[in-house]
């Protein structure tokens with residue numbers, strides 16, 4: 493597409509003659525590479541889909557069915573969803589997960605969506621990866637022991653985080669009356685929740701004589717241990733937090749908390765169009781491998797064009813409906829639709845923006861495998877480069893560039 497035709501079309505569009513202009517410029521609008529792409533460059537006969545299809549799936553991803561004409565190239569699939577992952581269901585709760593086996597675009601982290609009913613226990617266990625988590629519903633009790641023998645017991649609710657360093661033993665239990673649901677992010681793309689070191693497995697695979705000698709009690713004490721692991725099982729609801737804390741206090745107390753109230757923190761950015769809250773190792777000290785942002789975008793709002801120089805972004809859509817476009821060298825541009833439960837990856841340094849396309853707030857959790865959150869905001873950059881330099885790139889009046897937003901973490905109203 494030549495720049496003149498695009499500019500005239502934009503001018504005509506602003507004047508309200510979008511359709512006529514689109515028809516007049518159909519051959520050149522949109523994808524500036526040849527051949528031009530997008531429905532605007534096609535015909536009704538060629539656009540129709542006479543073949544087999546699933547309306548339910550297609551309706552969830554309309555931008556895949558009808559990409560904007562500015563999309564281009566062969567991006568990998570950057571979308572997935574917990575809604576399409578099989579559950580492992582047991583007494584006490586369930587879990588489903590997305591490792592690199594289920595979602596190959598995720599090269600840095602894996603994700604688990606778990607539910608524990610009231611009293612439901614995720615058994616005492618440990619694993620190779622560090623475990624970061626966000627509570628999305630209800631209340632949960634966490635127990636943990638650090639590498640210096642200090643115990644940590646805490647209750648968390650919706651909006652709270654926890655972080656369990658690699659190899660530290662821990663358990664989770666749903667509290668009354670509603671149990672809990674949460675998202676776990678492992679700092680290893682291949683860590684599976686279905687393949688962790690389980691305390692019941694170890695005892696079942698240790699000779700009773702050794703168990704007796706190890707724990708200093710008669711071997712018969714272990715006559716009734718389970719011979720298969722429990723993983724998730726229905727337990728009794730625990731007593732008061734203070735009682736559990738008192739029971740484990742003799743080892744000493746940890747220097748920094750392993751939980752963090754993310755959604756209760758003061759936003760690092762708040763505008764009429766939304767807010768951004770952050771937790772990384774500068775605030776949530778123990779979370780040395782995972783940085784996180786919760787982005788709340790009001791209807792019509794736009795999370796401005798930006799990228800992250802130091803890590804891939806792994807997204808979990810908590811609520812609302814929206815659309816994201818990801819830009820890469822090539823050029824490539826892929827537009828993806830989202831709703832609650834969906835997951836996305838934006839590879840490191842690839843440009844992206846998010847539009848709230850629904851009628852309620854969008855809330856997206858963004859996860860980065862890094863100690864510190866970093867971003868470059870396009871508008872912030874262009875307003876902090878010499879105006880004449882920027883103006884020559886876009887054939888634009890420098891006075892207009894001076895009106896661009898000039899701070900990072902931007903959200904623009906609709």
Ligand code: MN
Pocket residue numbers: 617618619623656662
């Ligand atoms: Mn775990």
Ligand code: MN
Pocket residue numbers: 798799800805844858
């Ligand atoms: Mn981002």
